[in-house]
Amino acid sequence: MDIWHIRGGRRLEGVYRVQGSKNASLPILAASILGPMESELQNVPQLRDIDAALRILRHLGCEAEQRDNEVYIKSEGLCRSGIPHELMLEMRSSVIFMGALLARCGEARLSPPGGCQLGRRPIDLHLNALRQLGAQIEESGGEIICRAGRLRGAEIRLPFPSVGATENIMLAATAAEGETVIRGAAREPEIEALAAYLERAGCRVTGAGTDTVTIGELRRVSHVSHRIIADRIAAATVACAAAAAGGDVELRNVEPAHFSTVLHFLKQAGCVIMTENRSVRLRSDGRLCAVGPVRTEPYPGFPTDAQPVLMAALLRARGRSEITETIFENRFRQAPELRRLGADITVCRRRAVIRGVERLCGAELNATDLRGGAAMLIAGLCAEGETLVRDREHIRRGYERFDACLRVLGADIWMTES
Numbered sequence: 001m002d003i004w005h006i007r008g009g010r011r012l013e014g015v016y017r018v019q020g021s022k023n024a025s026l027p028i029l030a031a032s033i034l035g036p037m038e039s040e041l042q043n044v045p046q047l048r049d050i051d052a053a054l055r056i057l058r059h060l061g062c063e064a065e066q067r068d069n070e071v072y073i074k075s076e077g078l079c080r081s082g083i084p085h086e087l088m089l090e091m092r093s094s095v096i097f098m099g100a101l102l103a104r105c106g107e108a109r110l111s112p113p114g115g116c117q118l119g120r121r122p123i124d125l126h127l128n129a130l131r132q133l134g135a136q137i138e139e140s141g142g143e144i145i146c147r148a149g150r151l152r153g154a155e156i157r158l159p160f161p162s163v164g165a166t167e168n169i170m171l172a173a174t175a176a177e178g179e180t181v182i183r184g185a186a187r188e189p190e191i192e193a194l195a196a197y198l199e200r201a202g203c204r205v206t207g208a209g210t211d212t213v214t215i216g217e218l219r220r221v222s223h224v225s226h227r228i229i230a231d232r233i234a235a236a237t238v239a240c241a242a243a244a245a246g247g248d249v250e251l252r253n254v255e256p257a258h259f260s261t262v263l264h265f266l267k268q269a270g271c272v273i274m275t276e277n278r279s280v281r282l283r284s285d286g287r288l289c290a291v292g293p294v295r296t297e298p299y300p301g302f303p304t305d306a307q308p309v310l311m312a313a314l315l316r317a318r319g320r321s322e323i324t325e326t327i328f329e330n331r332f333r334q335a336p337e338l339r340r341l342g343a344d345i346t347v348c349r350r351r352a353v354i355r356g357v358e359r360l361c362g363a364e365l366n367a368t369d370l371r372g373g374a375a376m377l378i379a380g381l382c383a384e385g386e387t388l389v390r391d392r393e394h395i396r397r398g399y400e401r402f403d404a405c406l407r408v409l410g411a412d413i414w415m416t417e418s
């Protein structure tokens with residue numbers, strides 16, 4: 001168990017070099033097994049979810065190691081097509097190995113994935129799409145077994161632009177005969193990042209970043225070198241922290257357009273924001289005003305992953321803010337914990353209303369999930385006295401050395417383990 005200690009009331013000042021993206025790295029780690037090849041990935045964050053993906057790769061028979069922010073994978077020795085239940089449970093993204101294994105081995109055996117408890121997270125869209133590519137799928141005794149002699153390219157229409165389903169289809173489609181067209185595809189930057197890796201691996205992908213993505217068959221390439229994009233949600237988190245606590249922070253090595261909807265609301269709340277080519281500077285006096293209405297939506301809409309951290313930034317904002325969560329059915333789990341600090345939040349089904357309070361007072365909280373945990377840290381930075389956040393390592397799943405990053409910016413925060 002990690003225990004985060006925060007003494008609130010400090011402004012944040014300085015430079016934050018934005019970490020590499022967790023959600024872009026994970027599907028690319030799965031893609032590294034598509035053929036017998038070597039992948040060299042730069043800017044991969046050191047996180048619990050990345051460790052879990054590397055353990056899956058080693059279990060499958062690949063060589064995989066991380067040195068600082070570089071990851072080396074040699075997938076020639078891949079000799080298994082199944083992932084044990086304990087490894088599947090470690091994170092949601094383990095499900096992305098399904099498309100990759102099916103493409104490489106013609107078979108994938110796994111169990112439903114774990115990950116943050118944000119409500120129901122079915123994988124029906126993944127399974128239906130793989131069936132359309134010619135896979136036979138059996139679900140029995142908690143195991144999912146996918147098999148395909150030869151996958152066939154198809155036109156697949158997704159009823160909802162699921163990020164994971166789009167990624168799984170793209171991976172499986174690389175082994176299909178003929179072209180695959182995904183209509184209603186997710187448009188997140190992580191999809192474009194996966195497409196860029198696949199192109200380097202010798203696969204023709206067009207339309208990534210739009211709602212129609214076309215994937216051709218993978219030609220064999222022996223070596224791929226690829227740099228992971230910046231983590232837009234980590235950038236949004238630090239932006240929200242500086243907005244709430246007050247400060248002057250520069251976020252470097254990030255694509256501002258990837259989190260422009262978050263910056264839009266922080267500007268509306270009263271922050272001064274200047275964006276340049278690959279950086280964002282944010283100034284805030286720490287007294288924000290209410291914003292909204294905010295509605296989470298698939299990209300390019302407001303990201304659900306930034307909803308908890310924006311909520312935390314609005315706790316002391318003058319007036320009433322309203323947030324509607326449309327992506328996950330249970331993503332306000334941070335709200336009852338934030339109330340312990342004195343926050344005024346009312347949640348009714350998919351809608352949360354935040355009435356800004358004058359002051360928050362330090363308290364003991366329990367991190368509910370990755371982004372909810374980050375929201376609690378932000379609230380602690382603005383609370384009087386000491387806040388303690390008990391965390392079953394949720395925050396470490398997505399934020400690299402977050403205590404040190406915030407300390408460099410001037411926060412009084414440290415972490416102990418128990």
Ligand code: EPZ
Nearest residue numbers: 023093120121122123124125126162163164165305327328
């Ligand atoms: C990805 O999850 C991200 N994870 C999530 O980030 C992010 O919150 C989410 O996309 C939405 O942006 C990774 O990239 C590793 P979805 P994913 O499939 O792929 C429903 C974080 O904090 N759905 O787009 O699982 C589903 O229940 C994490 O970093 C189905 O109904 O998201 C949900 O309501 C958390 N059937 C919605 O779609 C399916 O088969 C969005 O899911 C698939 C999804």
